Amino acid sequence: MNKKLQVFVSSTYTDLVEERQVAVEAILNAGHIPAGMELFKAGDESQKETIKRWIDESDVYMLILGGRYGAIDEETGKSYTHWEYDYAGKVGKPRFAIVIKEDALEAKIQQSGTKVMEKENPQKYQEFRKEVLSKISRFFSDEKDIKITILESLKEQENNKELKGWVSGENSGDLEKVLQENLSLIKENIKLKDRIEQTEQKIKSVKEFDGYSYEDIKDYLIEKKIPIPSIQTLGELAGEECSLFQIFITTKDWFSIGIENDYTMNEGARFLFYTVAPNLLAFNLLEKQKVAGEVYQRIQLSNSGQKFIAMYEMEKHKKTKSIMKK
Missing domain, CATH: 1.10.10 (Arc Repressor Mutant, subunit A)
Known part of the structure; x- marks a missing residue:
């Protein structure tokens, strides 16, 4: 392989922290470059523009779809994850998705509670899931499924001559070091985002009166x-x-x-x-x-x-x- 593909990883956040990290590691292990907006909060217009730029500069778009639809973008009426998926398709990026199996989602709900399922917009979630499954997609039940799907999907994209790739391995002796540093940064970002989410949930719970x-x-x-x-x-x-x-x-x-x-x-x-x-x-x-x-x-x-x-x-x-x- 003589090219490294930049893969934009899209998903809702709070319900898929572990799956997202597995995906990032799988992309790096396959010799490619993961990209994502781990620290960005949905709803900021300037951040939406930055996400557009990141998708534009990426070679491949990957969606992890769990049980949540996510926060709604008032401009489009769709969730931000749905908006990213549509935008990637609009600009012609190769897209593939991994979608949680229904029995795996039930098990996840039993383990983590209803926070991992869509409660506010179940109809929109089902419509989005149906749309995603009508395109290139595979189901997953566990981390092994995610890793296999990513490896196989990226192997197919490596042969896509229209994709130029991010950098050639022949021209960068320090590439592996850069990749590992990138992984470390992403892991730290995920941990920081998790702490931010937990803090926001605590603040929110203080203000909540039965929902x-x-x-x-x-x-x-x-x-x-x-x-x-x-x-x-x-x-x-x-x-x-x-x-x-x-x-x-x-x-x-x-x-x-x-x-x-x-x-x-x-x-x-x-x-x-x-x-x-x-x-x-x-x-x-x-x-x-x-x-x-x-x-x-x-x-x-x-x-x-x-x-x-x-x-x-x-x-x-x-x-x-x-x-x-x-």
């Missing part, structure tokens, strides 16, 4: 309007049409103590219990409790509700502090 973010719930509560009857115990809210968010924040102390649907409840408590609370229960901001020895129930702030209130108070504090500095 919803603080901002998502707040936006919904602000948009949800509820007419309030003229009840004196509701104070300034009485007779107004207010957002659910305003009602929740204003009456948070009521819910903190707890509202019981016993015979002594006043009209304000009845309104909060039967009209307002069901909307907040839907997001687990409140919880129902059975009062021991009684037939009535108590509704009060849940742990999620307390966290939501705390995040709101901190947000308000930061805004006030910012205004004071100005």
Whole structure:
């Protein structure tokens, strides 16, 4: 072999870290050059342009398709992996894909959980998978399958006279050293990206409320309007049409103590219990409790509700502090 092919490796990231590293090592072991955007975060337009350039400069495009479709590019409505696949085809790059077998995906889900499967856009994932399988592609179940597929596919591409290759082995005595350094850098990049992903997941988990973010719930509560009857115990809210968010924040102390649907409840408590609370229960901001020895129930702030209130108070504090500095 007298030419080294540059292979652009494309995949979703969090579900295929190990498979991607196996692919990179297999490409290097075959004597070729892997390329990929290990540290790039989806969604940055300048990064998309850089990815285009890398694909343009590569000889071959390789896709590893697991169980996820990936983050959506707002411009195209497709995932970034799907966008890369289409772009490589558009510019005429030889493409081959390795696709996880369904039983292997099931085993992976059992081992790693549902984070390795597509939950937000399952229809788009299935359509993309169907498209990929209609082109040059092979299935994989384990690392051995990935290695064999890469070796065989690249062996075929070595005979493609239209591919010029990245560099000739005859002209570079230090090529093996360069390849090994490249592998080391890629491994370090993968580890760094993994740490970044883990940190982002930890930050995200702090903000999540059963799958919803603080901002998502707040936006919904602000948009949800509820007419309030003229009840004196509701104070300034009485007779107004207010957002659910305003009602929740204003009456948070009521819910903190707890509202019981016993015979002594006043009209304000009845309104909060039967009209307002069901909307907040839907997001687990409140919880129902059975009062021991009684037939009535108590509704009060849940742990999620307390966290939501705390995040709101901190947000308000930061805004006030910012205004004071100005």
